[in-house]
Amino acid sequence: MINKEPDLSVVLGKIKLKNPVMPASGTFGYGEEYAGILNLEDLGAVIVKGTTLKPRLGSPQYRSVEIAGSLGLHTVGLQNVGVDRFIKDKLPYLRRFATPLIVNIAGESVEDFARLAEVLTAAGGVRGFQINLGCPNVKKGGLRFSAHAGMTFDVVKAVRNSTDLTIIPKVAQTATDIVVLAKACEEAGADAIRPNVAHIGMAIDIRTRKSKLGASVTGAMSGPALMPASLRAVWQVVKEVGIPVVGGGGITCAEDALQFFMAGATAVEIGTHNLVNPRVTIDTIQGLKKYLSDNGIASIRDVIGTFVA
Numbered sequence: 085m086i087n088k089e090p091d092l093s094v095v096l097g098k099i100k101l102k103n104p105v106m107p108a109s110g111t112f113g114y115g116e117e118y119a120g121i122l123n124l125e126d127l128g129a130v131i132v133k134g135t136t137l138k139p140r141l142g143s144p145q146y147r148s149v150e151i152a153g154s155l156g157l158h159t160v161g162l163q164n165v166g167v168d169r170f171i172k173d174k175l176p177y178l179r180r181f182a183t184p185l186i187v188n189i190a191g192e193s194v195e196d197f198a199r200l201a202e203v204l205t206a207a208g209g210v211r212g213f214q215i216n217l218g219c220p221n222v223k224k225g226g227l228r229f230s231a232h233a234g235m236t237f238d239v240v241k242a243v244r245n246s247t248d249l250t251i252i253p254k255v256a257q258t259a260t261d262i263v264v265l266a267k268a269c270e271e272a273g274a275d276a277i278r279p280n281v282a283h284i285g286m287a288i289d290i291r292t293r294k295s296k297l298g299a300s301v302t303g304a305m306s307g308p309a310l311m312p313a314s315l316r317a318v319w320q321v322v323k324e325v326g327i328p329v330v331g332g333g334g335i336t337c338a339e340d341a342l343q344f345f346m347a348g349a350t351a352v353e354i355g356t357h358n359l360v361n362p363r364v365t366i367d368t369i370q371g372l373k374k375y376l377s378d379n380g381i382a383s384i385r386d387v388i389g390t391f392v393a
């Protein structure tokens with residue numbers, strides 16, 4: 085018998101990933117922060133920190149708090165160097181790797197998103213965009229873009245009209261059904277969808293009666309406690325759209341990731357757990373390989389969508 089390495093490759097839009105594991109935006113900096121710890125070439129893709137048109141200093145202290153050992157609350161406030169410095173200082177480093185680069189873009193208006201996609205496409209070296217639809221639409225009184233299927237559609241369509249690169253909207257959890265939002269993304273020309281069920285939460289320090297997140301008061305949830313809801317969102321969306329779905333939210337290991345593949349995800353993102361184990365992406369890739377080999381499965385694609393309801 086020929087002992088072939090299991091095939092972990094998957095396709096997201098125009099991007100072929102050699103394996104389906106990516107770090108989630110905001111937990112992996114600009115990649116170079118991890119360069120002494122792992123080889124960026126080993127990842128399926130690199131998703132960098134949310135990038136805005138202008139640099140942002142982000143939230144005041146405190147930015148992160150752990151809840152009950154399984155949930156994080158974070159308010160980074162989109163601290164980032166801004167698109168010009170990203171292109172000048174960060175992109176040359178990231179371009180050196182064959183690993184596809186996906187830039188997470190964040191805007192305050194539909195026009196911001198379109199402009200970011202246009203400028204970054206022209207810069208060269210970027211393979212795709214993750215559109216952060218959890219951002220507040222400043223022109224619409226701060227309502228999040230994911231609050232409404234119409235706003236979601238407008239952003240994705242504007243980005244679609246600004247770039248031929250792969251676009252992956254990251255749909256935030258709001259009162260609107262995530263399936264409705266995912267359909268709006270597909271209709272607007274998205275190549276894949278990343279459902280994000282991270283609610284905005286808060287935690288109070290009972291000694292000071294102030295927020296544990298300082299002046300920001302609230303923050304987005306992350307970590308293992310999110311996983312059941314994340315998994316359900318993937319499963320729901322996969323059934324209703326014809327484009328690939330990227331899973332994420334709470335993943336800490338290959339066993340977690342495999343549940344997302346079985347639910348129908350084509351690729352996965354790992355976020356908070358990078359802060360616990362900075363090699364979690366690599367460990368997960370190794371774990372997926374081992375699972376496939378141990379079970380005589382030739383390709384990860386043979387696992388996708390195999391969940392039996």
Ligand SMILES: Cc1cc2nc3c(=O)[nH]c(=O)nc-3n(C[C@H](O)[C@H](O)[C@H](O)COP(=O)(O)O)c2cc1C
Nearest residue numbers: 108109110134158216306307333334335354355356
């Ligand atoms: C410290 C931190 C910073 C983050 N920054 C961003 C960001 O800039 N853009 C974004 O779309 N998501 C951001 N996220 C959300 C993650 O990408 C991810 O969707 C979320 O944390 C859920 O996945 P996890 O449970 O694996 O962390 C951030 C999360 C954390 C913990």
